Amino acid sequence: MTAILARGLIKTYGDLTAVDHVDLEVGEGEFVGVLGPNGAGKTTLLEMIEGLRRPDGGEVRVLGEAVWPRNGGLQARIGVQLQASSFFERLTVREQIHTFASLYGVGRAPADEWLERVGLVDKISTRVEDLSGGQAQRLSIACALVHDPELVFLDEPTSALDPQARRNLWDLLSSINDAGRTVVLTTHHMDEAEALCDRVAVMDRGRVLVLDTPASLVRGLDAPARITVAPGVLDHAAALELPGVAEVEHDDLDGIVLVTRDPSTVLAELATSRRLDGVRVQTGTLEDVFLSLTGREYRA
């Protein structure tokens, strides 16, 4: 089944078209990222799909149902990460998630398990206003997931997290997706999109420029690979003579860089001559994809 089917979505604020004729189709069980710089329209797009914001044009169906006018039955099947400021005031962490759980008819024990899964067990008695930014963000994610929704929307879920908490959340989101839940997230971070998402929608100035797997997006760049060989392994002339090498660059720290459009031939040659130790291969990144689509450097 299709989890999300959006056609021709438009949202304008005065002269600004925040979302400009966006189509988006997400299959059940997919993990899709909406990636783009500040102001690209990611949040506005998600809010229209979630049924929180009325589109000026276009239509959306989520889990086979219309999202607008507000559809109460659908709300129980989706999970939307709240901004930290939307917590019930003066409640402790535990009271907060128990309140959410009770709204969905979920018991206290499974709610407590979510606090464990997001690493907030030692904060259960802390009031929500006394949490750090990262802790509040983890609580908001636990609240979004507490009723085990079929489809989860997360708006920049890792923005306030330190690197370790970010990795932990990646693991958690992957495990939810592995269990069959559909996940849609927005992110500024290319590495996050590459690490987590089956497909990535690259958004800029209200438009979805491309939607594809990270690997296909990078392959479509047709950019050469860069193979770095440790210092002292190859001299310039020998490097240039290797089959498949188009250019040779010198990097004082790392050694010699072989630029090639045929990395498998070059790697095979290096293997045959026992020069593979310490070799590093770099292909294009989603940053390069953004640059090639927009002509601008990606700035998160």
Ligand SMILES: Nc1ncnc2c1ncn2[C@@H]1O[C@H](COP(=O)(O)OP(=O)(O)OP(=O)(O)O)[C@@H](O)[C@H]1O
């Ligand atoms: N309620 C509003 N009234 C007027 N303009 C708005 C409103 N909400 C968003 N915008 C504008 O619409 C554009 C898209 O905003 P949106 O928040 O959807 O982008 P975003 O990609 O989520 O950005 P960020 O990564 O910074 O969160 C921005 O230029 C923003 O200033």
